Amino acid sequence: MQIKIDGITDDRLHRPLQNIANLFFEECVLAYGETEEPSDLVISLAISQDADSVSVSGEIKGTGEKEHHTKPLLAGWSEKEVFKQVKNTLSYVYLNLLQSHTGMTQKWGILTGIRPTKLLHKKLQSGLTKEEAHADLKKDYLIHDEKINLMQEIVDRQLAAVPDLYRVKDEVSIYIGIPFCPTKCAYCTFPAYAIQGQAGRVGSFLWGLHYEMQKIGEWLKQHDIKVTTIYFGGGTPTSITAEEMDLLYEEMVRSFPNVENIREITVEAGRPDTITEEKLAVLNKYKIDRISINPQSYENETLKAIGRHHTVEETIEKYHLSRKHGMNNINMDLIIGLPGEGTAEFRHSLDETEKLMPESLTVHTLSFKRASEMTRNKHKYKVADRQEVSRMMDDAVRWTKEHGYTPYYLYRQKNILGNLENVGYSFPGQESIYNIMIMEEVQTIIGIGCGAASKFIHPETGKITHFANPKDPKSYNDRFEHYTEEKIKYLDEMFVKSAL
Ligand code: SF4
Secondary structure (H helix, E strand, C coil): CEEEEECCCCHHHHHHHHHHHHHHCCCCEEEECCCCCCCCEEEEEEEEECCCEEEEEEEECCCCEEEEEEEECCCCCCHHHHHHHHHHHHHHHHHHHHHHHHCCCCCCCCCCCCCHHHHHHHHHHCCCCHHHHHHHHHHHHCCCHHHHHHHHHHHHHHHHHCCCHHHHHHCEEEEEEECEECCCCCCCCCCCEECCCCHHHHHHHHHHHHHHHHHHHHHHHHCCCCEEEEEEEECCHHHCCHHHHHHHHHHHHHHCCCHHHCCEEEEECCCHHHCCHHHHHHHHHCCCCEEECCCECCCHHHHHHCCCCCCHHHHHHHHHHHHHCCCCEEEEEEEECCCCCCHHHHHHHHHHHHHHCCCEEEEEECECCCCCHHHHCHHHCCCCCHHHHHHHHHHHHHHHHHCCCEEEEEEECCCEHHHCEEEEEECCCCCCHHHHHHHHCCCEEEEEECCCEEEEECCCCCCEEEEECCCCHHHHHHHHHHHHHHHHHHHHHHHHHHHC
8 A cells, every 4th residue: 555645845744644544554655755656545735834823734636535624833832842733733634534535433533652541641730620631632632532531541540559650750660571481472572582491591691680680779779769669571580490580589679679668569470381389489488479471362273373382271270370379469461363363262262261350451452563473474374354353352341341350551552453452451459550650651660681671761851761771681691781880870860960
């Protein structure tokens, strides 16, 4: 699919136009200026702007479809605010043109970002009432009531789970990335290396990880910065041995300040094939009772097709084993739209979930991420179409509601089937605080270990700075000291200098 766009000379507007086109068409190329290939659609857009307002007119050539929209520009706005208004007005016209041309409705309107709830938090924090904020979302972003209500429900739950959500900016959360898994899944783009035969590399990696924990912990103690949550992810953090886990948590307790007061510690035990009684005993020893066990699907054939190398029976068995060994807050992930799966298979997954009733359930929609094996071999994997994906999503919404779960975080992804969202549901009071922190970007998250991304959020200005540790264990093992130093520089910048 190729769309030719006439009338847009500012390169900064190309990306929003592309993002909106992606909501309508699977593989869509936008062309500006002269093209050799014939285009499927030609859209002309014209922006006119004066001191008080911006207007955009648009037309799909040869169809008679036209749109026009004007928005105000307020005195005293910065250049950035003016540009945002121009971009939103253009997106508004362009979205309406594509909606009327394709007959498709985009319930998220012109919003293509991955964190819709952050926008609502911002509006409420600025002093708008719920009604005013909702009216803005509807008018400026064309978001439908159904999605606005979902956003509000999530925002309310987050504020109930973390009443000081708008004040936790002076604390930090910690993400610890362990980049090993029993085998690599086909849809995976996480830093995950098959652990078999890697003993030497795992040992050096853990050495680096302990070092990072000590240094970061030292800094936090020195500056009296509290830790809100700790999350062990990866990879699969339970793919290392029970002894290695024991030493790691011992390091955590020794290095980080007041671990007994940390609001939540989670360990991803995503792959059921890594869970053993011995490892559960280690979790008990450190009073960690929140883990994730991820079935993804309850069809053995699907698990095989995506390379997970564990069975449905094993997921269920390990779930019960974890319960027996004191895991009181278990999250389970399901993925909608796995290859070969439709409504029947997803309903079966929900029926099986009903027998287990984990405290939280995260429903992902399959996304073809650029680096995954599935994307490289897209032709090999048969996946459901948009309508079916949307029906499965509706099933998830209905099922969770009927079973006492409420949504507490959501994020959208690029290339997500049917332009839907990933939603975390939980029983009220069992929300993952870490997930709320990362999703709403309310505080700094320090990433430690392989592939761990740090996000430094300036406590005063809210400015976000990203910093990533290397994804592969070899580069990490070679330079972990350097990455630790860099993070400490950022922390000084954010917390020490801003306090002067
Ligand atoms: S278990 Fe998770 S991190 Fe590991 S390979 Fe599979 S999807 Fe990737």
